[in-house]
Amino acid sequence: MGIVTLTTDMGLSDYYVASLKGSVLSVVPSAQIVDISHVVRPFKVTEAAYLLKNCMLDFPEGTIHIIGVDAEPLINFSQPEESVYPTIVKYKGQYFVGADNGFFSLLIGNDKFEGIWRLDDVLSRPELMNFPTKNILVPAACKLLQGVAVDQFCSAVENFRKAIPLSPVIDGNTLKGSVSYIDHYGNLITNITKTDFERVGKQIPFVIYFRQKEYYIDKISLGYNEVPPGEKVALFNDAGFLEIAINKGTPENGGGADSLFGLRVGDIIRIEFTPRGSRETLSSLF
Structure with a gap:
């Protein structure tokens, strides 16, 4: 029975969080789902990183964390470095599934990580973009839960986008x-x-x-x-x-x-x- 955590800015008054959980359980009924927070301020990846960073080590190795904050992909062909891809990072034996929008940099900083992979094929089905956490991130997390090797559905990359946190x-x-x-x-x-x-x-x-x-x-x-x-x-x-x-x-x-x-x-x-x-x-x- 694998563990999946959810960190989102979706709130608790709509159906969104229930839809995420149902999507996971439909594929992996034995999954154990843990809510970290659903009241992150909208699009504030700094808050999501703070919350997850301060509880991630309480979870066992192999835990899969889904980060549904500012999760919509952005593919910029003229300036590829500005693109935001759905990404999986393995860090301290755990998997983090989210958008490469600066979150991973805020979470990991200069620490070493075990691997980083990108879900490249995000434009073949544009209808998935209207709920990317459910339609893109959850399926990727479910493959990990099922034991599928990450390099079978993602491409390895060298690093994530850098974000500079405010420092004292x-x-x-x-x-x-x-x-x-x-x-x-x-x-x-x-x-x-x-x-x-x-x-x-x-x-x-x-x-x-x-x-x-x-x-x-x-x-x-x-x-x-x-x-x-x-x-x-x-x-x-x-x-x-x-x-x-x-x-x-x-x-x-x-x-x-x-x-x-x-x-x-x-x-x-x-x-x-x-x-x-x-x-x-x-x-x-x-």
Whole structure:
């Protein structure tokens, strides 16, 4: 019994996700289907990569991941490098089936992968383009589930399209990052990792500013309950990213961090470090 995961931007109010699952089960009735998320913001492959990257290692080798986010192929004969093909990548013993639209680059970065293959024959049946996740990606995943060797229905290629993720910037004693994802609780996940933080200012006093210094936090907590319910908290989450949250944020106590602070994906988060012996530290003594 093979495992197939689904990560899409299709939402839960339409028939689309059910259609995907039915299409898999019609071919491989024994398949075990796991939903990772269907509420990725439309066409935001960065969010899809974040979600999948942080749970993929919880799945066993041989798992097949279908990524139905911005999945429509785009074949550009005049500029082939701009084409977006349905693609299969084998990475850490698992298979990822999706469009080569930058997702694989965001997922894998500079890590090594075991193979990459392209589904070339996507123009022979243009009617498949109106639901590419179901009509192109699912059949490819089902062949893998059935044990068909990937090189029997795909062509091997050397690499995937590159996408450059937004990375934190170090400017003197300041570390600037941004909100990269907002979860179900309204927690603000930034692109600042614990490694980034410690590279600039391990064991150095700091203040985390957001909304142009309108709000700030000067402590990293180990868990949400280190502050009372309704209070703001900063911590490094399970994936190692700096997170700004409201402990037990609910509408009754002001909501989550996103609504309470009015922050969205892409907004700037700034950490200012004050090394001991600096002018800023000395001035605080007088």
